[in-house]
Amino acid sequence: MHASETGLRARLVDVGVDLVAREGAQALTLREIARRAGVSHGAPRRYFPTHLELLSAIARRGFAELAVRAAAAVGDGTADPRAQLTALAHCYLRFALDNRGMYELMFRHDLLESGHLGLRDTSLPLFGRLVELVGRARPDADARLVAGALWANLHGIAQLWGWGSLQLSTGADDFVPLLRSALDAHLGREDA
């Protein structure tokens, strides 16, 4: 039973990404991942000393994917900051709601090795982009502060909406009004 073309390490992460998308974060058992990868339950240990490190590797894939989508959302950076921020926010929300299991995994810090594992390195540039855009959209304010508040707002909307805690009477399952309200709040009302 050799690993096919690619090594077992990558295959385990592949299986994990697939599994979390299919069945949620609680399905990411070490033994189940090994099973689906076609190896014994002890095999992952050669590449991931602990279960958390395997989960962290899987989560890193999520952060990478999110970074790709975010980069695509902001485009070439020629659009005005407000439009880029709107696109970024929509992208973030859509990612969180489309990949619920992965998103849960990414922000369940009790499942990940606490920081320092590249998660910061993967999500921080995204935050840097956010700060820069906010700085351009609102030159008057402390960009880091506003960006932090906005980022927290997006995160909170993703979380609360994700498990139905924010069923506002306004529409069925449309998070756009809520998102618009948040963007308006942090970036200032409509007018440039």
Place this chain on the structure above:
Amino acid sequence: MHASETGLRARLVDVGVDLVAREGAQALTLREIARRAGVSHGAPRRYFPTHLELLSAIARRGFAELAVRAAAAVGDGTADPRAQLTALAHCYLRFALDNRGMYELMFRHDLLESGHLGLRDTSLPLFGRLVELVGRARPDADARLVAGALWANLHGIAQLWGWGSLQLSTGADDFVPLLRSALDAHLGREDA
């Protein structure tokens, strides 16, 4: 008041509340709770058919405690809405950061039976209060929408700050500027 006199059911919840405060949410093992309550691991089953129901009961205590603090924070309701909302937000943040384990438990919906367990009933009135205050503070806007966005913002700040993901350079561990920024954003800048 004293748990030892009020039956095993309440004692299990007491032990759980104590345990989650002391050692975090991951320590809330069914068997460990039973151990600390001085009963066998099968005993809880008579009152809580499943582990999740016990955890939900513990979380309900958290929601109740939060509701009490929130009521105390808003006071008699004579203060102006903006001040009440500020107090409410501070109260919420402080609760989340002071009772990190309990807060994590309360919003880990994978640990709780999905809704319908009174969690909604316990947290909804708080949200209702929020909507009402926002409506008074910003009569121009859709109160439910703004309140939802603000609530999400508080939640996001609590989460991100809680695990150090928002270490803004502005000060060491003071979340007040961030909170002020969020409140300013959703309620409008300082001036009445």
Place this chain on the structure above:
DNA sequence: CAGATGCGTAGACAGTGTCTACGCGGGGAA
């Protein structure tokens, strides 16, 4: 050809949540 080493296997171990059978003790009824 022989040895070493990379890589996966297989079993043990402590721990978990759930299920089931059992026992004990206190009332109520005859």
Place this chain on the structure above:
DNA sequence: TTCCCCGCGTAGACACTGTCTACGCATCTG
């Protein structure tokens, strides 16, 4: 009184989990 029932907790089994350790097999190297 005596008997029976039933609430309530015990104890063990079961299928899982993550971790650890000893063991092989294959491949490459000297």
